[in-house]
Amino acid sequence: MIFDVGLGGIYQSTLEGLRSQGIRKELDKNAFLLLMLTELQHQDPLEPLKNKDLIAQLSQLTALEQIMNMSKAVQEFVEAQQMVNPAQLASLIGKYVVMRSNEISVQNGEAESIVFNLDEPAHVVIRIYDENDNLIREEDLGIVEEGMHAWAWDARNDDGIPVPDGIYKYEVVRVDGTNEEEIGGLEGGVVEAVQIKDGKAYVLVNGNLYPIDSIIEISEPREEG
Template sequence: MAVSGTSGTSSTSSASTVTGAASGIANNFDQFLSLLTTQLKNQSPLDPLDTNQFTAQLVQFAGVEQQLRTNETLASLLSLSAAGTATNAVGFIGAVVTTDGATTRLANGKAEWNVTMPAAGTATITIKDAKGSVVQTQTRTFSAGDQSYAWDGSTSIGVQAPDGEYTITIDAKNIAGESITAKTQISGLVDGVDFTSSIPMLKIGSISVPIDKVKSVVRGE
């Protein structure tokens, strides 16, 4: 499980800066009150100080202190939220998730995609390996709606493709011969989580799935 050291350092540094700023403003606030009291005690009777101005300054200074304390609280809440998201992401390990995508894993002679067709028709299916090389091309009919497409790993030259990640491309046309767009989804077992990006990435082999793109989760017995 990968964890970004840069992200952690940044969060710690930010929290320390906010805390230090809040502490400094609090000390300056006490000094401000002391100066204010001294000025009021030693003001000239012939030229008294404007108390309204002092009051306005006091309110403004208190507002700045309150804002810094609010920022400190928000930083703490963000840290707690990030920790909660990380905990939730780890909970996906061992579960089968479904997400939008065209790349899935061939394992033990089976790879499967969920396909959604807006209308019935025919489609040319092209399957490529991780290097982008075409390993299989097929033509088949589809009905309208959700369905699955399974591939047994056989290539166009009649040999068995090795286990790994493969990407499907569907060039579909309806009965009238007009081009239509087929949507594909993949499912797979989550075996890890990557925290190096701003959004935790669920790992299905070498496939990365953003946690906010997960459509469904199924956990085995």
């Protein structure tokens, strides 16, 4: 709808009144109705609003309401998907899961292996950072074939000094000339427990907590023997 500025600032005053009730980035249904009623009240009696114009504005109102209802439905759907289902979470206990990960732990001077997957051969570099995001170890693996790989960290920094126990961040990087692409690592293990913190779900695997949305594969644990 095109507003006529020749009505002595009526629409401006109406909009200012709406803004005084709270800042809005877009007009809602009530604002639309108020503007249309204002236009009807101040129309020229000698040139009243034509039926086709009124129908056009009512059609805009109907479309606006449909869009608002659709937006509300989508929002409700998203919120429902984000709700934590305790029963579904409990069913994960005892399952073997594979997750995206960028953390590695050192316990009693021993580190876990860093696992990653390549969809094609690539030049790979692994970098490990301490809790202050300082680079403490960089390992150039050279050209690595496609498939799943595990690199065993000796829990030492670039100077060969053992690092303290704790959690460290790492990145697996694919290098192509001067270009780098982070691949990301993988972590796997049996789910020991599930926890909910601040409305978000986590799984306990190998003694560490991982967000449930980092899981990329769920399967039955392999039988040993």
